Amino acid sequence: MKFNKQNIILTATLLIITVAAVTWVSAHGHDKGSFESLTVDVKSTDDVKKKAQDVLSDEFEENENLSRVELVLQRPNKTKTVMKINRDKFQKFLSEGNGLEDYLTDYYTLPGESKTTSGTPYKNDFDLKNLKGEKVSLSDYKSEKVLLNFWATWCHYCRQEMSTLNKFYNQNDVNIVSVNIGESKETVEGFKQKTDFDFITLLDKKADVSESFNVHVLPTSILIDKNGKVLKRHQGPFMKLDDINNFMKDKSS
Structure with missing residues (x-):
């Protein structure tokens, strides 16, 4: 297989770009646009209010650059609800008092249930x-x-x-x-x-x-x-x- 000068330069350039990309991803694992996917076992509305809020608070506090969290609410009957919440929305709910609690409770409602609000x-x-x-x-x-x-x-x-x-x-x-x-x-x-x-x-x-x-x-x-x-x-x-x-x-x- 023959290599000319142009091919060698191109190969070296691609290698440098690849190494740089891998290094950047490793250093910015929680940069803007990234998210964590977490599963929370919930048995009641109280579980949703307590566990989900604690998990969200911990994640956003520990990872300053984390933009959003995907929270999977796992119920005893094996049904799941996937909740996606970004940092700005989370902070907004906290400032509204019971805003986050109402929001989380909505997500827990099982299909076929009517939740009175x-x-x-x-x-x-x-x-x-x-x-x-x-x-x-x-x-x-x-x-x-x-x-x-x-x-x-x-x-x-x-x-x-x-x-x-x-x-x-x-x-x-x-x-x-x-x-x-x-x-x-x-x-x-x-x-x-x-x-x-x-x-x-x-x-x-x-x-x-x-x-x-x-x-x-x-x-x-x-x-x-x-x-x-x-x-x-x-x-x-x-x-x-x-x-x-x-x-x-x-x-x-």
Whole structure:
């Protein structure tokens, strides 16, 4: 095999770059953009509040350059929830008193459970486009009760509950606002033509709105009262009309 001067220089340059890259990675293992993945065994809501908060505090305090932590909540029934939280959000929750506790408790809610959070105001109004390209705000419904339903066409349980939601919508005087996460207008329109549901659909293409409502399980439904407060959230599909009726009931409304 013949080596000319140009090949030798190129090989030496690549070797130097490789060594430099390995050295940099070793020295900056927790630089901006890096994260730790940790598993926490939780048996109750109290476990989530205590263990998860302690783990997050320890990680961010010990690693000054750590930008985010991926926390896996492992339940006794072997189900898991993956929670991703960055340093800025963590500090923000600490400054809000019980903000982090409420946030962690939301993550512990099992699929199919309804967690009551009556009196907790939603903080972020949003503007999203419907399938006609028109902007719709949550505050457009500020004098009425709204059922926000987060879903995607690839989600099996989302597709299953659509007919139940549509039947409930047509039989009751209620606002259902469905928020599709991360999909194109064409994909959603194609699905709607086949499924034929009547309530409004908004497109959360960048998943910003679902993130602001801490939606990490699909489908997730969130009940907003006429005063703009988050009353309840339900993770998992509504398979029966009675399930939705029971969820929609609220003594304060």
